[in-house]
Amino acid sequence: MILPGKFTEEMDAFFSRHKDIPSEGFYESFDTPGRKGIRLSTLKTDPDTRDEIVSALTGSVERVPWCSCGYYAPTDISNSNPYYHAGVYYPQEPSAMLPAEVIAARPGEVILDMCAAPGGKACRIGEDMRGKGLLVANEINYDRSKALLRNIERSGITGVVILNETPQNIASRLPGFFDKILIDAPCSGEGMFRRDPGAVRSYEEYGPSKIAPVQQEILDAADICLKEGGEIVYSTCTFCEDENEAGIRAFMDKHPGYEVIPHPEIEGVTSSAPSSLLQGSMRIWPHLNPGDGHFCVHLKKQGTRISTDLGQFIPRGLKASGREGIESAREFLRDILTDTALARFKDRPFAVHGQSIFLIDFDEKLFRGLKTVKTGLYVGDFRKTGYKTVFTPSNSLALTLQRADIRPDSYLSLPPDSDGINRYLKGETIMIGEDASGLKSKGYIVVGTDDYPLGLAKAGGSMLKNLYPKAWRIV
Numbered sequence: 001m002i003l004p005g006k007f008t009e010e011m012d013a014f015f016s017r018h019k020d021i022p023s024e025g026f027y028e029s030f031d032t033p034g035r036k037g038i039r040l041s042t043l044k045t046d047p048d049t050r051d052e053i054v055s056a057l058t059g060s061v062e063r064v065p066w067c068s069c070g071y072y073a074p075t076d077i078s079n080s081n082p083y084y085h086a087g088v089y090y091p092q093e094p095s096a097m098l099p100a101e102v103i104a105a106r107p108g109e110v111i112l113d114m115c116a117a118p119g120g121k122a123c124r125i126g127e128d129m130r131g132k133g134l135l136v137a138n139e140i141n142y143d144r145s146k147a148l149l150r151n152i153e154r155s156g157i158t159g160v161v162i163l164n165e166t167p168q169n170i171a172s173r174l175p176g177f178f179d180k181i182l183i184d185a186p187c188s189g190e191g192m193f194r195r196d197p198g199a200v201r202s203y204e205e206y207g208p209s210k211i212a213p214v215q216q217e218i219l220d221a222a223d224i225c226l227k228e229g230g231e232i233v234y235s236t237c238t239f240c241e242d243e244n245e246a247g248i249r250a251f252m253d254k255h256p257g258y259e260v261i262p263h264p265e266i267e268g269v270t271s272s273a274p275s276s277l278l279q280g281s282m283r284i285w286p287h288l289n290p291g292d293g294h295f296c297v298h299l300k301k302q303g304t305r306i307s308t309d310l311g312q313f314i315p316r317g318l319k320a321s322g323r324e325g326i327e328s329a330r331e332f333l334r335d336i337l338t339d340t341a342l343a344r345f346k347d348r349p350f351a352v353h354g355q356s357i358f359l360i361d362f363d364e365k366l367f368r369g370l371k372t373v374k375t376g377l378y379v380g381d382f383r384k385t386g387y388k389t390v391f392t393p394s395n396s397l398a399l400t401l402q403r404a405d406i407r408p409d410s411y412l413s414l415p416p417d418s419d420g421i422n423r424y425l426k427g428e429t430i431m432i433g434e435d436a437s438g439l440k441s442k443g444y445i446v447v448g449t450d451d452y453p454l455g456l457a458k459a460g461g462s463m464l465k466n467l468y469p470k471a472w473r474i475v
């Protein structure tokens with residue numbers, strides 16, 4: 001492919017400055033197609049069954065060495081399988097799986113993904129947190145924040161707030177708040193050239209000299225948001241040193257007290273060469289590693305980390321209609337959930353906003369003054385008709401459930417290659433056959449493929465009313 005002259009000049013100079021980084025085959029790598037990958041959900045799959053699931057999906061089992069739940073995909077399966085719609089897997093370029101593995105999110109942490117859309121890394125972080133703690137996924141671009149919302153809903157992760165904000169506004173509202181921050185920075189995108197012709201055009205417009213100062217502003221804001229003793233994982237998909245090692249070095253000079261957490265032993269990842277400006281940082285080189293170009297570094301801020309007080313959601317001034325709305329939501333949950341699953345919802349704080357009900361496990365005031373796209377778990381909507389309050393559950397709630405959470409008479413499992421699942425995902429009516437014996441004859445049910453919930457339907461006689469949302473349907 002024809003590479004921008006400015007880029008080849010810059011890379012020639014890079015390789016002559018760093019003779020310890022092999023350059024042979026670098027330019028040729030742009031003429032080989034990048035490998036495709038899929039990442040399995042750590043929330044919806046177990047380590048011991050992942051190989052089997054991937055084998056059924058792709059016909060091969062080849063692990064991405066630097067991601068415990070990542071696999072190479074021999075063909076592009078993107079969204080062609082119902083398992084995708086159930087959030088079982090996410091198509092992701094293999095190198096892009098590294099930063100969320102490095103941040104190693106744990107339940108109970110408070111984590112910010114500063115540049116989150118479309119959300120592959122945010123979903124992995126949320127899966128690892130298992131609904132405990134708080135993940136704030138931010139995207140500055142409103143349209144992209146919608147794609148982030150859809151991906152987060154599909155993943156079924158909970159304990160998430162989605163913001164559509166500038167890093168500076170987050171810093172002014174939430175200083176010293178986060179245990180960990182991921183900055184998967186906007187960059188000149190050199191690592192994407194071979195995959196996306198648009199990346200070359202965008203490079204000509206937003207090359208390194210324009211984007212490097214933006215990266216520094218994002219890092220400065222992250223420093224304000226981060227606690228003492230907190231961690232930053234910074235990554236880009238570019239080769240440019242000014243956006244990577246030199247950029248982080250400049251940040252560390254400006255903010256003394258950060259050190260690099262070295263990860264020298266990640267299989268398939270090239271550790272910083274002796275001549276690198278930043279020891280302990282990581283690169284994926286397309287001519288040396290089986291992935292697109294990527295840079296990643298893990299930083300720690302000095303000090304002792306103290307846990308964050310997320311406060312409590314306190315319902316205030318709830319009208320009688322709101323209380324009835326909450327009761328109708330609880331009634332729905334009692335109708336479809338097992339006693340064990342129901343216990344998880346007991347005593348959780350339901351919030352009423354207008355006619356909608358949410359589950360919010362933190363003080364909502366934390367995010368006052370910031371543009372929120374999603375706060376907590378959207379449970380559904382209610383409306384009053386005559387003496388009754390009618391509750392309409394949200395399909396995104398169904399995606400947060402595991403099969404074991406759902407009463408057997410409220411779960412219809414359809415095989416991934418069946419006509420029934422195809423009809424469900426297209427929004428068509430489903431006739432109930434023998435496969436539905438034991439299903440309740442009236443009321444809401446969860447439809448899933450194998451063991452993975454997809455959305456809702458309403459039973460009534462021999463037919464199921466399909467409630468799969470229009471915006472989610474396949475065509």
Ligand code: SAM
Pocket residue numbers: 114115116117118119120121122139140141144166167184185186187214218
């Ligand atoms: N982490 C994402 C994922 O895994 O899907 C990919 C993020 S992409 C590399 C970088 C994101 O940064 C883009 O969505 C872009 O809109 C956002 N961005 C651009 N300028 C920004 C800025 N000044 N501050 C914060 N984010 C910005």
